[in-house]
Amino acid sequence: MAVDREDVLCSAAALLTRKATATLDEVAKAAGISRATLHRHFAGRDALIRALEDFGLRACEAALDEARLDEGTAESALRRLVAAAEPSAGLIAFLITENQLFEGEVVNEGWGRLDHRIEGLFRRGQENGEFRIDLGAAWLSEAFYGLLSSASWAVASGRTARKDFQPMIVELLLGGVRRRLTP
Incomplete structure (x- = not known):
């Protein structure tokens, strides 16, 4: 077989x-x-991890394509991105903690492509006045990866419900942690 x-x-x-x-x-x-x-x-764990990296990067590229980042508002694109990335969030969480993927001189170019596209979404939102400009697009991209990973771990551990995955990420990214005052 x-x-x-x-x-x-x-x-x-x-x-x-x-x-x-x-x-x-x-x-x-x-x-x-x-x-x-x-x-x-x-051939060994390193080869498996590298193959998983390629597999995960393809999944992320597919999520980015599915999210149609250039359509509609940046906020609606971000919401679509979180929804599209949810199925591969656990794998991405694992990969971004694998130091071997980011050490040395050779880093998979796929990470750069992902970063470029996600940063582009945040930059577009900043340029359109939808997102705050005091935090750089690169930082917002890193925050996205971090929240995606954290939400994945929280759901996998049973600390939060799966139905909360998307709102946890989107609402924290869009609203920050400041308490909203009612007028």
Whole structure:
């Protein structure tokens, strides 16, 4: 029986987003294959993580495409982006904490493409007067990644409800943490 590489990556992503320290034996078991079969597809943990990076970046690019960032207001685009990114949020949370992906001289160009597109959304919102200008677009992009990850972990741990994922991120990004005073 042939092993579908994408199915193995999906299983690995699901496990590693819940348990980042999972061993390759645990990854193989989660994928329903032997460790030897896993090794034939991925020479080791580093190769698996790099493949997950590519898999995750493709998922993020698809979410960005689905969100249609250039359509409508920046706020509506941000809401669509959070909704489109929700299914891959756990994988992104795992990947952004994998130091090996960001150490050394070679960093996947996909991260730069993602950053460029997300920063572009925030910059557009600033230029249109929708978003505050005292915080740079690069920082807002990093805050987006952080909130996406935090919301994913909060839902996965049962600390918050899945239905709250999108409003938690969007409302905090748009409103900040200041208490709103009623007039």
